[in-house]
Amino acid sequence: xxxxxxxxxxxxxxxxxxxxxxxxxxxxxxxxxxxxxxxxxxxxxxxxxxxxxxxxxxxxxxxxxxxxxxxxxxxxxxxxxxxxxxxxxxxxxxxxxxxxxxxxxxxxxxxxxxxxxxxxxxxxxxxxxxxxxxxxxxxxxxxxxxxxxxxxxxxxxxxxxxxxxxxxxxxxxxxxxxxxxxxxxxxxxxxxxxxxxxxxxxxxxxxxxxxxxxxxxxxxxxxxxxxxxxxxxxxxxxxxxxxxxxxxxxxxxxxxx
Amino acid sequence: xxxxxxxxxxxxxxxxxxxxxxxxxxxxxxxxxxxxxxxxxxxxxxxxxxxxxxxxxxxxxxxxxxxxxxxxxxxxxxxxxxxxxxxxxxxxxxxxxxxxxxxxxxxxxxxxxxxxxxxxxxxxxxxxxxxxxxxxxxxxxxxxxxxxxxxxxxxxxxxxxxxxxxxxxxxxxxxxxxxxxxxxxxxxxxxxxxxxxxxxxxxxxxxxxxxxxxxxxxxxxxxxxxxxxxxxxxxxxxxxxxxxxxxxxxxxxxxxxxxxxxxxxxxxxxxxxxxxxxxxxxxx
Numbered sequence: 001x002x003x004x005x006x007x008x009x010x011x012x013x014x015x016x017x018x019x020x021x022x023x024x025x026x027x028x029x030x031x032x033x034x035x036x037x038x039x040x041x042x043x044x045x046x047x048x049x050x051x052x053x054x055x056x057x058x059x060x061x062x063x064x065x066x067x068x069x070x071x072x073x074x075x076x077x078x079x080x081x082x083x084x085x086x087x088x089x090x091x092x093x094x095x096x097x098x099x100x101x102x103x104x105x106x107x108x109x110x111x112x113x114x115x116x117x118x119x120x121x122x123x124x125x126x127x128x129x130x131x132x133x134x135x136x137x138x139x140x141x142x143x144x145x146x147x148x149x150x151x152x153x154x155x156x157x158x159x160x161x162x163x164x165x166x167x168x169x170x171x172x173x174x175x176x177x178x179x180x181x182x183x184x185x186x187x188x189x190x191x192x193x194x195x196x197x198x199x200x201x202x203x204x205x206x207x208x209x210x211x212x213x214x215x216x217x218x219x220x221x222x223x224x225x226x227x228x229x230x231x232x233x234x235x236x237x238x239x240x241x242x243x244x245x246x247x248x249x250x251x252x253x254x255x256x257x
Numbered sequence: 258x259x260x261x262x263x264x265x266x267x268x269x270x271x272x273x274x275x276x277x278x279x280x281x282x283x284x285x286x287x288x289x290x291x292x293x294x295x296x297x298x299x300x301x302x303x304x305x306x307x308x309x310x311x312x313x314x315x316x317x318x319x320x321x322x323x324x325x326x327x328x329x330x331x332x333x334x335x336x337x338x339x340x341x342x343x344x345x346x347x348x349x350x351x352x353x354x355x356x357x358x359x360x361x362x363x364x365x366x367x368x369x370x371x372x373x374x375x376x377x378x379x380x381x382x383x384x385x386x387x388x389x390x391x392x393x394x395x396x397x398x399x400x401x402x403x404x405x406x407x408x409x410x411x412x413x414x415x416x417x418x419x420x421x422x423x424x425x426x427x428x429x430x431x432x433x434x435x436x437x438x439x440x441x442x443x444x445x446x447x448x449x450x451x452x453x454x455x456x457x458x459x460x461x462x463x464x465x466x467x468x469x470x471x472x473x474x475x476x477x478x479x480x481x482x483x484x485x486x487x488x489x490x491x492x493x494x495x496x497x498x499x500x501x502x503x504x505x506x507x508x509x510x511x512x513x514x515x516x517x518x519x520x521x522x523x524x525x526x527x528x529x530x531x532x533x534x535x536x537x538x539x540x541x
Contacts, residue, residue: 034384036383118369122364122366122369123362123363123364123366124366124367124368124369126323126328126362126366127360127362127366127367127368129326129328129348129355130326130328130355130358130359130360130362131355131379131380131383131384131428132352132355132356132380132384133383133384134348134349134352138383
């Protein structure tokens with residue numbers, strides 16, 4: 001039992017070391033040449049535009065179900081007019097960033113791990129290095145930049161459509177006037193909430209994409225290895241989204257509230 | 258096709274002219290965990306010559322190519338490529354050394370998302386920043402050289418196994434490297450296609466003075482590359498049996514358990530096989 005635990009600990013520490021090493025190389029590649037602008041634009045499109053549908057649908061239905069559930073509870077206290085307050089606070093502070101993060105982890109994190117993993121097992125990464133290209137600059141930098149900048153934008157969209165979804169349910173199901181709902185939405189939001197909703201996704205986007213890249217570049221063992229890498233990337237980045245969300249929320253509560 | 262992108266000082270250029278030591282391995286040792294891959298491996302590849310590595314699977318043949326490229330570092334020993342010591346170089350320094358190296362990977366390792374033109378011209382477009390016209394011209398030229406000019410706009414998935422290997426050779430030679438490394442370039446190919454790939458290797462060696470390291474366990478291909486020569490006369494290209502002095506420019510190295518079990522030309526390999534049961538078993 002003991003040697004197995006020791007082996008597991010060693011493997012885990014090695015993974016952490018390699019992850020930190022990759023992040024350090026990313027930091028260096030970010031401020032030195034060469035850069036690959038065409039790849040950066042391509043990744044912005046793949047991560048941002050490619051994830052838009054799934055994020056919009058998730059945001060919309062989350063807002064709708066939030067309004068529906070909270071509406072019935074608030075109705076018992078004669079507080080239907082407060083639905084907007086609840087929807088906006090929940091979507092902007094917590095559900096928007098986390099659900100967007102989870103959706104991007106499922107769609108983008110897995111895609112990156114599978115793509116880079118396939119490139120690893122078919123020697124395409126070695127071929128890149130042989131041709132004089134640094135895979136960190138060519139593959140990792142564009143993806144992490146796309147994650148860093150597109151996840152916050154997707155989160156804003158998700159929060160926005162979530163509130164629209166809440167509005168539809170509030171008006172159609174609970175017969176509350178639209179103006180009352182939107183006034184409640186604005187009344188429920190504080191500037192600190194907006195900051196929290198905007199800052200968190202940067203950390204989440206970075207975490208999801210960097211885990212996808214790390215797992216992809218560590219893939220071994222043919223097509224089976226690619227499958228394993230894809231699963232690992234989704235599981236690890238989904239757990240990391242929740243954990244990072246907690247840590248960043250804790251930090252921001254201390255710093256800005 | 259005579260000028261090379263990687264400039265060398267004149268003195269080094271003179272030292273590494275035809276017959277000079279372009280790749281040197283000195284007492285290289287390498288292990289992965291407890292498994293010893295290479296033990297005390299030393300050899301010299303001379304400019305314009307060919308080294309052919311033979312050996313059982315897992316004998317460390319492909320590892321040698323990765324060490325030359327700097328994709329792996331030895332545990333001990335020194336490696337010189339093109340007059341520069343590469344075993345202690347950083348990844349950034351190695352990029353400059355790799356400018357003069359081309360590698361053909363086992364399955365071609367073509368980039369799936371790029372067309373044949375983009376694959377072949379990758380280094381010219383992305384790394385060397387050649388003007389677009391010059392790069393396109395060079396891509397057309399090397400595709401013509403390997404006889405695949407009409408496939409320029411195809412995707413790798415639309416090519417046969419043999420065509421993929423030949424495109425991989427075109428990609429490796431596009432930037433006019435002085436050294437080409439071939440990792441099992443004919444494995445899994447039918448005999449006719451294998452000969453086509455072998456002839457590309459011979460053409461590059463004899464017509465372009467490219468030094469080559471060939472890793473294979475296809476004996477027929479190894480002997481074909483070692484014992485044939487390419488001659489161009491009045492735009493006519495022919496392959497014929499090489500004379501003894503030319504054939505001896507191709508040296509075989511047989512690896513066994515990470516050590517060099519034999520080093521010599523084709524004739525010597527055949528001669529020793531009668532006395533050495535391992536080599537005899539391998540050659541039969």
